[in-house]
Each structure stands twice: as structure tokens, then as C-alpha cells.
Amino acid sequence: MSNAFFLFNCQQATLLLERRADERLSAPTRVQLWAHLKLCPLCRRYEAQSRLLARQARPAAEAPVPDTLQLPAAARRRLQQLVDAHAGGPGSDNHA
Amino acid sequence: MDNVDKALLATPVTAPEPRQWPARFGDELYRFALGRVTDAVAAEELVQETFVSALAALPSFRGQASERTWLFAILKRKIIDHYRRQARSPFVSLASAADEEAPESRFFHARGGHWREEEYPTDWEVGSEEGRGDVLLEQQEFHAILQRCQQRLPPQQLAVFVLRFVEELPAEDICQELRITPSNYWVIVHRAKLQLRRCLEKNWFQDPAAAKAKK
Ligand SMILES: [Zn+2]
Numbered sequence: 216m217s218n219a220f221f222l223f224n225c226q227q228a229t230l231l232l233e234r235r236a237d238e239r240l241s242a243p244t245r246v247q248l249w250a251h252l253k254l255c256p257l258c259r260r261y262e263a264q265s266r267l268l269a270r271q272a273r274p275a276a277e278a279p280v281p282d283t284l285q286l287p288a289a290a291r292r293r294l295q296q297l298v299d300a301h302a303g304g305p306g307s308d309n310h311a
Numbered sequence: 312m313d314n315v316d317k318a319l320l321a322t323p324v325t326a327p328e329p330r331q332w333p334a335r336f337g338d339e340l341y342r343f344a345l346g347r348v349t350d351a352v353a354a355e356e357l358v359q360e361t362f363v364s365a366l367a368a369l370p371s372f373r374g375q376a377s378e379r380t381w382l383f384a385i386l387k388r389k390i391i392d393h394y395r396r397q398a399r400s401p402f403v404s405l406a407s408a409a410d411e412e413a414p415e416s417r418f419f420h421a422r423g424g425h426w427r428e429e430e431y432p433t434d435w436e437v438g439s440e441e442g443r444g445d446v447l448l449e450q451q452e453f454h455a456i457l458q459r460c461q462q463r464l465p466p467q468q469l470a471v472f473v474l475r476f477v478e479e480l481p482a483e484d485i486c487q488e489l490r491i492t493p494s495n496y497w498v499i500v501h502r503a504k505l506q507l508r509r510c511l512e513k514n515w516f517q518d519p520a521a522a523k524a525k526k
Contacts, residue, residue: 224423225424225425226419230501233497233500238482257426260435261504264432264435264511267435268476268508272472272476273479275453278454284342284345290341297363297366298329298332301366
């Protein structure tokens, strides 16, 4: 893909796509990126895939943990000891 | 004693009850942490660190938020710390991007910067914004593979990716937390996305079983 107006290569164009998600690009940069995407189906695919990743990252972090999954018993005991030890101190349990 | 007056004014509807925390919030905090770090031991540690910090901060808890909200806010902070520690460990030196071989060269030709043929992104048929009304099972598998691919990222890329797209922190905050410049930040996001899209393509979109399941 060599074109005098084709100022960004694919590496730069895909990097700019990530930048564009966080900040406003300058007008000339926007135009050049738009032109690249118009001409380059591969970077258009990257764009769609990059968006999909951004959109799915959070649901993926929340999805794989079933509601039935519980804190292991040993860890629960340790935590209980921790809070019980603290509750022995002053300033706790003084509410009516 | 104006201390008492202040305490009365600020009396929360319900005072915190730390001894109830493991029973009331333990599982929920643990599940949340597990989704974020995918490692059971690290998740347990995060819950424990949360309780330790919460106990230390107990005098400042005024019931302006619910106990649960408050504990979750502390846990989220602990998760950020976790990734920051990992990204900044002495074994990771990507902050100066120059000293290691740039992973971009695996995806793009050194001269010209065009996609390497073997790395051409294929069509995932996800161009439309709507999620195609995917079958639930398929979504679950996709999420599981995405998580597995994520875990293969180098620590700094993983940290940036999770903080940006799971924790949804603004880019400037991530730069501060990880002490990286904005341009390094975008390079790292770019690298993470390149590796993830490749890993997903290999393990999901080109997998014959998954392709069959799609029909
Ligand atoms: Zn391109």
C-alpha cells in the first residue's frame, strides 16, 4: 500500500486508534487516519477487534466466577481471627 | 466533650461490625477479586489486605457509604496496588521500551510498517456494535479464553490492560500509578491489544470446535 497520501503505515494507524480512544487527535491526524482506514481493510478489522476487547474485558472479569464459589475455609478462618483480634481492642462494640 | 458531640452528629445508621465481615462480605469480595486477578491465592491475599486496611481505617468510617461499598472501594484500591506492584517489579523493565526487542516487529514489517502476512487480522464478523445476540454458552467460553489470553501478557501489558479496560481508570491515572509517560502508555495498550487479538484469533476464532458451535 504505497500512496503519496497514505501517510500512516499500519503500525502507526493501529497505534493511533488506541490513542484516539483516550484523547482527541489533531484534525490533520484524524483525516489521515480516516483515509488509512478507508483504504485498509486489515486495520479496519483491527479497529473492530480492539473495540470488542475493550468492551468485553470487564464482563470477562466478572463472568467466570460462579456465584456458588466461596472463600476457602482456611482463608475464612484466618480472616475471622484477624477481625476478632481487632474487635478485642478499644473503640469497638460500643454502639447500642 | 466535643468529641462526643461530633461522634453523635456523625453516628452512622449502622456502626461497622468487623466481626461480621468474613461471613457477610467474604465470599463476595473473594469472587470479585478472583475475577480480577484469576489466581486464588492472590485473591485471598487481596481480601485479607482489604480487611487489614479497613480495620486500620475503622475510626474514619462514618457511615457515609454502606460498609459493603466501603470495603469494595478498599478492595479496588488493593487490586490497583497489586497490578502496580507487578508492573513495577524489578524483573520488568519495559518502562524504557528501547532495551527490549519490540513486539511490534512480530506483527508488522520493520520496513514500511505494514501487517505481516501471517498476522493479517481475519474477519471476526464482529464489525457491528451489537453483540450478535450470542448464545450464552458461547459468550462464557469467549470470556474464559479472553481471560486466559490476558494471563499470558507480560506483567506491564497486563497491568495496563486490566486497569484501563476492567477497572476503567482514566489513562492519566494509569500513567501516574505505573509511572509511565502517555506515549509509553499507548505503546503498551497497543502491544496488549495486538497480542490479545492474536491469541483470541488462534484460540477462539480459528478453533474448529468453536467455529462449529457458532453455526
Ligand atoms: Zn493498515
